[in-house]
Amino acid sequence: MKTKAIKDIMVPVSDYATVRETAGLKEALVALENEKRSYKDGPYRHRSLVVIDTNQHVVGRVSQIDIMRALEPNYKNLGDTHRMGGLARMTSAMLATLREEFQLWERPVESLPDVIAGQKVADVMQVPSEGQFVWETDTMNIAMHRIVMGQHHSLLVTRDKVIVGILRSTDVFNALYDMLELAE
Numbered sequence: 045m046k047t048k049a050i051k052d053i054m055v056p057v058s059d060y061a062t063v064r065e066t067a068g069l070k071e072a073l074v075a076l077e078n079e080k081r082s083y084k085d086g087p088y089r090h091r092s093l094v095v096i097d098t099n100q101h102v103v104g105r106v107s108q109i110d111i112m113r114a115l116e117p118n119y120k121n122l123g124d125t126h127r128m129g130g131l132a133r134m135t136s137a138m139l140a141t142l143r144e145e146f147q148l149w150e151r152p153v154e155s156l157p158d159v160i161a162g163q164k165v166a167d168v169m170q171v172p173s174e175g176q177f178v179w180e181t182d183t184m185n186i187a188m189h190r191i192v193m194g195q196h197h198s199l200l201v202t203r204d205k206v207i208v209g210i211l212r213s214t215d216v217f218n219a220l221y222d223m224l225e226l227a228e
Contacts, residue, residue, distance in 0.1 A: 054209035
């Protein structure tokens, strides 16, 4: 079987849930919930929103984790947790020590609407780095390499320096399975 093109397995930006960078965090939460509800009993399709500017250009993404991180302001005291891949290798005791030392999640969840009120999407979104992009004409080999090395759940797909789609790791994996012809 022939390798599928990235453009054939990506989710076009037009099919992805979006939020403006000027929106409040509450609007992002609502958009993610509406996205989940739109799939009813089917698989939950997106775990992040594409962030667009006033010219409808993609400028970043905001994920469920970004929103949870934003709800605990003391995470700022840990530094750039986006780049702290080593945290995933910490023991439970180390994580508990960090939680106690930095006073993380001491506030009741019911008080979080107050925290949400003052935050904007632009303040919590991820601005993509160079390694999070693939061209729509790139091969699956390139995409798989970037997903594995960057431990990304998805990549942004570009055409002529414009972001045109999202390449999710689950879609790459499904295409890989189909190409290996392992199905009975």
